Amino acid sequence: xxxxxxxxxxxxxxxxxxxxxxxxxxxxxxxxxxxxxxxxxxxxxxxxxxxxxxxxxxxxxxxxxxxxxxxxxxxxxx
Numbered sequence: 001x002x003x004x005x006x007x008x009x010x011x012x013x014x015x016x017x018x019x020x021x022x023x024x025x026x027x028x029x030x031x032x033x034x035x036x037x038x039x040x041x042x043x044x045x046x047x048x049x050x051x052x053x054x055x056x057x058x059x060x061x062x063x064x065x066x067x068x069x070x071x072x073x074x075x076x077x078x
Contacts, residue, residue, distance in 0.1 A: 010056065018060045044071045 021043060040063055047057045054072060058065040 014059045041071045044068050048072050
């Protein structure tokens with residue numbers, strides 16, 4: 001029961017963080033399809049430096065998990 005509660009709280013906090021980031025970056029469109037989101041790399045690294053896991057960062061930024069992991073490991077892209 002505790003794990004389910006923790007997962008629910010995590011999802012809700014991720015939504016709030018996501019909305020706050022969009023507000024701070026003046027992102028007015030929530031359904032941007034087909035367009036590359038600008039600044040995702042910087043935001044991903046910032047959130048990672050704050051101690052968030054890649055799965056949470058992907059949910060917050062609305063980016064694919066594989067992309068976030070790639071952004072967080074630039075030395076492997078060479």
